[in-house]
Amino acid sequence: MKKLTTALVAGVLAMPMTAFAADSDDPIVIPIHNWSSQIVMSNVVGQIFESMGNNVEYVTTDSQAVYESVRLGDVTLELEVWEGAFGASFRAALEKGGLHDAGDHDAVTREDWWYPMWTKEACPGLPDWKALNDCAELFKTAETGDKGRYLDGPVDWLKHGQERVAALGMDFVVVNAGSAAALWAEIGAAEADKTPVVVFNWTPNFAEAVWPGEFVEFPEWVDGCDKDPSVGPNPDALYDCGNPATGYLKKAAWDGMKDKWPSAYDVLTRISFTNPQIAEMAKLVDVDEMEPEEAAEEWLAANEDIWKPWVETGS
């Protein structure tokens, strides 16, 4: 069955491919990180490449360090460049040269203060941020006294929780978790007796499937909120808005990919996933407990109408 697809795809590709040099036999190296949607997506794209007759190899890498590796050509591409989380590393590598932007996904990303649904029962005014502030005492912990605790992402994610609390005059203390795992552990611990918590979170993310929840609605993001104090409700402070609700999700490619694997590169630029598709991929692994390769096979089998056109319209 798999061979048949390969033959078919190869047949379809044969004609337009004459315009290019053939793809190299060297493996296309796809980096894998430590969250499920990215792993499955990498396997999906890898299997698409394999169906075109390419060799593919996966390496596990750090999600920030990967841009340096793409730049050097040690890995060939990156499929999930989040504006908020990796924008800085991506732009830094872009400036040094060696990799480039290979287009956006349809999916948008959002990162902000978030709470699991049970919190709303204790603080019904949510998701408004003023209502959250009125309930601040619900979120207090042993160390924070009367103030509420907001568990922010790791310091190096630079989420400016501290600045926002100050700018909006909120009764919250910002505590930084050391890793995503620490955020989940806090939510997981709170789940048992439905303790109200407010933590940093993002979408698309597996957590949505495990713990339904909502983002806190802060004053809407306006361009310049992080640079110009006069923008936003507080005229004297930066970061007095919520984060952009529609951040980009990009693909990045090594500069050499275009010449070495022209057809694969061509497909890469056309690949674009949506939020529900990404959530579905994560769910196959996180909730249905499949192995990533299996999940990718399953997704490809169920969604041929989505990915076939990327491969077939090659020109």
Added chain:
Amino acid sequence: MTLVADMPGAANAQGLSQSQKAGILLLAAVALMLARPILPDAMVRLPEWAIPPLAPMLDALFNFIKDDLGLIHLTRFLTGQLEVLLDATANLLYGKRRWPNLGPIPWPAIAAAGAVLGYALGGWRMAVFAGGTFIWTALVGQWKIAMQTMSVLTVAAPVAFLVGLGLGILAWKYRGFDRVIKPILSVLQTLPFFTYLLPAVIFFKVGPTAGAVATIVYAIPPMILMTTLGLRKVPAEVVEAGKMSGCTRLQMLTRVYIPAARTEILVGVNQVIMLCLAMVVLTAFIGMPGLGAKLLSNMGSFKIGNSFEIGVTIVLLAIMLDRMSKAWVLKQPEHFERGTPWWKRNVYLIGFVGAFVVFLGISVLAASLPNVLADDLSLRNLPGYIGGILDEVTRKQSLSNGKEIDTAIKGFLAIDGIQAVTEWLRWFLNVKVLIPFRNAMLWVPTPAFILLVMAFAWWLAGRREALIAGLFFTLVAFSGWWDRSVITLYTVISATILAMMIGIPLGIFASRSERWAGRILLACDTAQTFPSFIYLIPAIMLFGVNDVAVVFSILIFATVPLTRYTIEGLRTVPPEMTEAADMSGASRLQKLLSVQLPLALPTMAVGFNQAIMFAFFMVIIAAFIGTQDLGQELQRTLAGTDLGKNFVLGMNVSLMALTFDLIITKWAETRKQALGLG
């Protein structure tokens, strides 16, 4: 150099005793602290301008070595060689499509061969344990990831062994080389592992090669030390005998010295294997696939149950490798009568190959059998199930119970009694103990802090150690990371003190009966081989993201050596001493306090030292919970290419750890001599 100005007070006091000199240093420190409100800012913390730009300087140096001297070409060439080896084991063990394209070897063949090896080394029990470990790994569906880990281990451990043996022989032959290499080894052994990872990635390419290099470097030091130790201990008579039989120099080495030092060298091998396994798991941070990577990604998606199962696999593998290599140390070479037939001499080898081939054949045959899924498993179709898994355990056939364990752990953590206790502990420790302690340590002016450390060193060890301690901490101050270093130290000290409060009484209790000693030592082994970062999640779930969780996760590691060496120390108290105490009518408590504990103290100090070293190791990993110490910065450098900063941070940890190591080792030695314990 504010320090030098404070020194004369101590230098004048030549005729005073050790503790009096320490007292003077202490007084100077206290005076500085009392004067804090009127001290100029430059005396409280080093001003920005006084801190040399170490990180950029080191970066420039690294870049010079890397690019201008062309080291990168050499390392990338080595990468190529190493990659061939790694690809070959990867192909054999889990079927990566590379030369020699034979693998993957089916799991029953490896399990059978492992069991025979276990039998050869340690009899039936070892055979069952080895076979059982492999069967467990396959049945819970972790065979492939476990083999990814093993494929690196099977390359890294032999390379580390050979390099370590070679360097060890050199250090034994040439005094000068020994003198150069000793301090380097001490630094290497205290350097946090994050500092091994980044250079490995930069010089050896992201992925298994970098992981293998970091692992090898991490595992070499004990091999060198054990080799030199073993060779030095070879008795003169043995050497004479070798010379009399007219051995050449090479024959002397391979036929006389190395066989005579066999025990020490094999102890080195044991340590190499254990360190390799520990490191291979940690290299997941730089993209090594395998058990560690799976563990990290499971933690990232909050699958506690699956993480736990992986932890169990790692513990089983570690205990198996440990016991097997220890059995090898104890097993003396067998000597056969002249004329023993070949098959009799090599009966285990034949068994090993035979078991391998037979089970290889079985699994090839079993490949065509229908698969029975784990969900449909019942007593009646058990034979069918077994037939189905003999080639490969697919996901739907695995007996993993991740979700059930998840529920059990979450249920346990949600019990009201436990929540109430942890809630109180969290409040008490954080608000009453840890936060005030941390603030106090941060409040102390830098020079006073250095003097305090020196006073401590002078009191316990002596002048030389005090001067070295002062130098090391001054270096830390000039690195520009003082506050973070102090927070690191605060965490280490808090955790070690708590570990003593738990570990020592536990050790005293356990040493009273052989049975309990055995049980608790086994628990120690298990706790220690559990992959370190698996403790982080339960720690957060129990105590939340704060210092209590950090201290708690370190505590588990730091308690183990304290308990172990307390048991060890109390057991080795000479019986005539305890008899003497009994005869003079001492009560049990008196005997313990005035006879047994003082005599056991030097041994316990070794445990204390290890506890501190483990705490320094673990505090860096605890950055995953959320800390403001060196570990957090180190973790941050991993994401980038800040080699210089990474190195400076690593050195700070190393300098502080070395100071303690030095002081405690010296103290234990002096005590031992004073007590006449050798």
